[in-house]
Amino acid sequence: MSLTITLLGTGSPMPSPDRAGPATLISAGDEHYLIDAGRGVLMRMAALGLGAPNLTAVLLTHLHSDHITDLNDVITTRWVMTFEPTPLTIVGPVGTQQVVDHIVASLEPDIGYRVDHHEDLGYGFTDINVVEVEQGPIELGGEVAIRCAPTDHKPVHPTVGFRFDHADENGSASVVAAGDTVPCAGLDSLSEGADALVHTVIRKDIIENVPLQRIKDTLDYHSSPEEAAQTAARAGIETLVFTHYVPPIPTGGDGADWIALATPHFTGTIELGDDLHQVEVTPK
């Protein structure tokens, strides 16, 4: 079975009319793993014919606001679009439990309105199982094996990347979702020998010339296309998938200038695209 990568949101904290916030879906058959839950994530999933009830789990790379903007939407919509208790598993770095607790606290009036109004919600609010992780395998009960390793997005800390491995009679396929990070040993070890690497990237050659310190501050905790390409090359990755474009690639553009920066460092395939761009990783 293939692993399918869908770039649900290729944007960044800066609102875009065309690019949703950071979110990536990794799918294997009926198993759907949502990596981060940025702005508009459920709108993009709806375009795939999927909704919050279809999610096997939500996995957060870190707790920066642009990566969790719509986690509240996932939580609420999962609850109101299911008709029996349907627990939601949320995996993330240490601190995730506290963030989820606060989101649920902010939803308390809404939860009260809905329980009072809808008799069939009498079983109450959905159970949320938060799993805080640092490193190693994550047992979620599916056919896809998942593990994580620490990344380096300091001063944002802790942060993690996730690896998805699926094996069957046709072979195996593996995808790594790096999240926001500079090149680091944790991501190197996680990516070793994987087929595809989904990596957030910013154009440092452009951002370093923006005369605004707050924008320049982002240089030291993100990877450039060149750095992501070097990470992919070290790990023996075949397909490097860029997302989280800063500044945004014009919608419908081919990103040729981004790819040109990466190709001197990486000889594999480079994928990028607009929201809903899909990459299929076939087993071998």
Ligand SMILES: [Zn+2]
């Ligand atoms: Zn971040």
